[in-house]
Amino acid sequence: MENKYLSIYNQISDQIKKGEMEPDTLLPSENELTTLYDTSRETIRKALNLLSQNGFIQKVRGKGSIVIDVNKFDFPVSGLVSFKELAQKIDNKVRTIVKEFSLVKPDEHVKQQLNLTSKDLVWKVVRVREISDEKIILDKDYLVKKYVPGLTEEICADSIYSYLENDLNLTISFAKKEIIVIEPTEEDRNLLDLEGFQNIVVIKNYVYFDDASLFQYTESRHRPDKFRFVDFARRNH
Numbered sequence: 001m002e003n004k005y006l007s008i009y010n011q012i013s014d015q016i017k018k019g020e021m022e023p024d025t026l027l028p029s030e031n032e033l034t035t036l037y038d039t040s041r042e043t044i045r046k047a048l049n050l051l052s053q054n055g056f057i058q059k060v061r062g063k064g065s066i067v068i069d070v071n072k073f074d075f076p077v078s079g080l081v082s083f084k085e086l087a088q089k090i091d092n093k094v095r096t097i098v099k100e101f102s103l104v105k106p107d108e109h110v111k112q113q114l115n116l117t118s119k120d121l122v123w124k125v126v127r128v129r130e131i132s133d134e135k136i137i138l139d140k141d142y143l144v145k146k147y148v149p150g151l152t153e154e155i156c157a158d159s160i161y162s163y164l165e166n167d168l169n170l171t172i173s174f175a176k177k178e179i180i181v182i183e184p185t186e187e188d189r190n191l192l193d194l195e196g197f198q199n200i201v202v203i204k205n206y207v208y209f210d211d212a213s214l215f216q217y218t219e220s221r222h223r224p225d226k227f228r229f230v231d232f233a234r235r236n237h
Contacts, residue, residue, distance in 0.1 A: 004043050005044075005050070006047075008033075008043065008044065009050045009051055016057075021067045023067050024069075026065065026067075027065040027066075027067065029064055030045065048065055052065070082159050082161040084158065084162065085161075093132055093133065094129070094131050095129075095130040096129055096158075097127065097130060097135075098127050098156050099128055100124060100125065101124075101151075102124050103121055103122075103145060104121065104122060104124050105118070105122075114142060115214060122144055123142070123145060123151045125143070125156045126138070126139070126140050126141075127157075128191050128192065131226070135191065136192060136223040137192075138191050139218060139219075139221070141218045142217045142218070144215050144216070147215040148160075148215060150168075151163070172208075173208055175205050175206060176205075176206040177206075178203070179204075180201075180204070181199050181200070181202070183199065183200070184199070188200055192221070194223060200223065202219055202221050202222075203218075203219075203222070204217070205219075205220065
């Protein structure tokens, strides 16, 4: 039989997911919840702690518990995670649309980002990520052909990282990231659902193999309302 606090947690989290409890509103007080669910204060506290741990509420001293917008998706800032891996953690319908796949000579900007010469070729991959029928991420990837041979449009529609690690047995090791907020370009507006949005969050990724070869430069362009960029930081002593 399900624990009482788990039952309360499930009921409240379901209400938040369905939008029956709106973001930034206060939950009833502990006393009110104790009466409402006919249980002890300790049980209510256990349920609230679990709601807080799982990102449904924020406890604010002197105010109570505030509902968090759960329609944001957590993107780890310091992690190296493919969109496919993130999508597996999202309950919503997810789709990748490959808008461009070509082998090109890099322009000056891309050459600079990837430390390339005029002889080098890059795969240019432009993908739109759709979540719950909304186009909210535009990924523009440039991968150095000499490090990443045999790329196909089918691989790009699925997962490039899965292909590199499982088919080519390469080890993706680390990345340097830069996050900026800018006005959307015409391309952003054409490919994403940006009506009413004046800014876009761009994460620039420089990704390296374990031998320190820089093989990928990415601009991941996000609609700002749908994402929390999360990190875990530890103070060094």
